[in-house]
Amino acid sequence: VTSDFFGRQYHVSGSGIIIDSEGHIVTNNHVVEDARSIYLELVDGRSFSADIVGTDPLSDLAVIKIDATDLPYANWGDSSTLSLGEWVLAIGNALGEGIIVSQGIVSRLNASVDVGGNTLYGLIQTTAAINPGNSGGPLVNMSGEVIGITSVKIVASEVEGMGFAISSNEAKPVIEDIICHGHVTYPWLGVGVLTVNSLIAAARDLSVDKGALIETVVAGSPAEAAGLRKGDVITRFNDQEISNIADLVQAIRTSGIGEEVEIVFVRGEDTRTTSARLIERPDS
Structure with missing residues (x-):
């Protein structure tokens, strides 16, 4: 139950997944956001x-808890084993009508979608029908394991079958952080970047056609301390090749706060290497 600006109450329906016998349930942040x-x-x-145990708008995940024990709970799967074309099932409280199951295939992996000014990364795109009320429900493989949490559907007259789920491997550390600490902490480099492609490379006269082009460097950030500048193109982060924004975000998120990382970047025609010690994201 939520309220609008005028204090009028209205109901929002969604779905969730019981993840342990103690009553912890994972759902989407947008399902419980502003809930009274x-x-x-x-x-x-x-x-x-x-x-509400805790929420994380950046990943669109939330954990809630009910006062119950000895609950049956979902089996958590490994989303890294998914293949394109693999059959999956989306389960949820579609349209508030109770549990409804739809089937589809995995149509894209490691997708990213902009939602309300925030970008979700590492998503699974599926053709399984995702309707209002499905949000927060499980996307499962044919072994009945949760390999995703349904989150977003692109709605447009010319679009069909574009639903997205947060992958189980992306969700797991976020859920664990929320249960342990009530919130999520993220490592932070302190740059604003743009994906480099052939068009950007030509327009900016860059010597590489893939990577993460630095547009801004935050004052006092690890990036500034490492000597990174606007116009540098990050091409490698530790042992991970960086081809776009999503690669860099994933590389940073899977690093540790306080970890010293090696960054390979291109400045003009020169390839250089520097190191940065990541800190906790200021707004975590």
């Missing part, structure tokens, strides 16, 4: 009120 109260019904018909 949360009520849920299990498949066995029992109803509960739930408390």
